[in-house]
Amino acid sequence: MLDPAYVTAFVASLQHVFSTMMQLPVQIGDPKIKSNPAPSYDVSGIIGMSGDITGNVVISFPIATAERIVSLFTGADVKSDNPDFSDAIGELANMISGNAKGMFAGTRRVTISCPSVVIGGGHIITRPKDIPCIEIPATTDCGNLVLEIAIAHCNSDVSAATQSAVSTAQA
Amino acid sequence: MRILLIDDSKTMRNIQRNVLGQLGHTQIEEACDGVDALNKVGAYQPELILVDWNMPNMDGLSFVKEFRKTNKVTPLIMVTTESEKVRVIEAIKAGVQNYVVKPFTPDLLGQRITETLAKRAG
Numbered sequence: 001m002l003d004p005a006y007v008t009a010f011v012a013s014l015q016h017v018f019s020t021m022m023q024l025p026v027q028i029g030d031p032k033i034k035s036n037p038a039p040s041y042d043v044s045g046i047i048g049m050s051g052d053i054t055g056n057v058v059i060s061f062p063i064a065t066a067e068r069i070v071s072l073f074t075g076a077d078v079k080s081d082n083p084d085f086s087d088a089i090g091e092l093a094n095m096i097s098g099n100a101k102g103m104f105a106g107t108r109r110v111t112i113s114c115p116s117v118v119i120g121g122g123h124i125i126t127r128p129k130d131i132p133c134i135e136i137p138a139t140t141d142c143g144n145l146v147l148e149i150a151i152a153h154c155n156s157d158v159s160a161a162t163q164s165a166v167s168t169a170q171a
Numbered sequence: 172m173r174i175l176l177i178d179d180s181k182t183m184r185n186i187q188r189n190v191l192g193q194l195g196h197t198q199i200e201e202a203c204d205g206v207d208a209l210n211k212v213g214a215y216q217p218e219l220i221l222v223d224w225n226m227p228n229m230d231g232l233s234f235v236k237e238f239r240k241t242n243k244v245t246p247l248i249m250v251t252t253e254s255e256k257v258r259v260i261e262a263i264k265a266g267v268q269n270y271v272v273k274p275f276t277p278d279l280l281g282q283r284i285t286e287t288l289a290k291r292a293g
């Protein structure tokens with residue numbers, strides 16, 4: 001089961017990271033269960049979790065929003081076809097997940113993976129079976145984004161890489 | 172002063188480079204993981220190292236442990252998302268002098284760098 005404390009931690013972390021690194025406030029919308037495996041937008045930063053808590057977390061943006069956010073984050077005009085763009089998205093996903101992990105891990109052993117970034121519409125992110133995905137919409141002055149959290153407490157030490165995979169499919 | 176930045180994210184290295192530039196430090200080398208860093212420290216002889224924890228190939232903690240086998244002097248600052256107390260203690264035991272949790276403001280990073288260098292001088 002998804003512990004509501006995880007959702008709280010990720011929301012707080014998202015706001016903390018955006019506020020600290022970019023002075024960008026984030027307004028949080030109503031969370032809901034995500035049943036469609038296709039991400040909401042065209043740019044996804046993906047972090048896997050393994051250990052006592054397994055699953056993955058995705059931060060997803062429309063390309064234009066992602067470009068504005070990356071430009072704020074890096075202090076440079078960075079477009080989505082620049083390799084620095086995916087690096088910045090990955091680092092944002094890394095900070096949001098790492099920060100959240102610090103809030104809920106406690107005595108649990110939790111490892112986060114290096115981030116993966118997918119750019120382009122039509123990609124599908126597969127998630128661990130039996131772990132519900134909570135979708136948290138958010139808005140900023142740069143545009144909308146969504147945080148998708150599919151993690152749960154687990155006693156077995158299963159690598160996040162074996163539990164989640166990203167596949168691309170033409171829409 | 173020769174400074175080495177170790178982080179797999181170029182974005183993070185650029186942010187740290189900018190903060191160091193504001194403090195007047197411009198002699199900066201970069202490495203993208205612990206292996207890359209170990210290959211560079213011999214020739215570059217850094218006088219301060221900022222190191223990330225979670226990196227591919229060799230993580231920051233492993234780099235610190237390996238580096239400290241032959242160098243007990245050069246100050247190390249861990250700059251990482253790992254915020255749990257047990258992690259901080261682990262890093263300090265391995266040999267880091269200071270610890271910055273991401274996300275950070277430029278002012279905070281600057282403060283930690285200044286503190287670390289002041290302790291080294293003292």
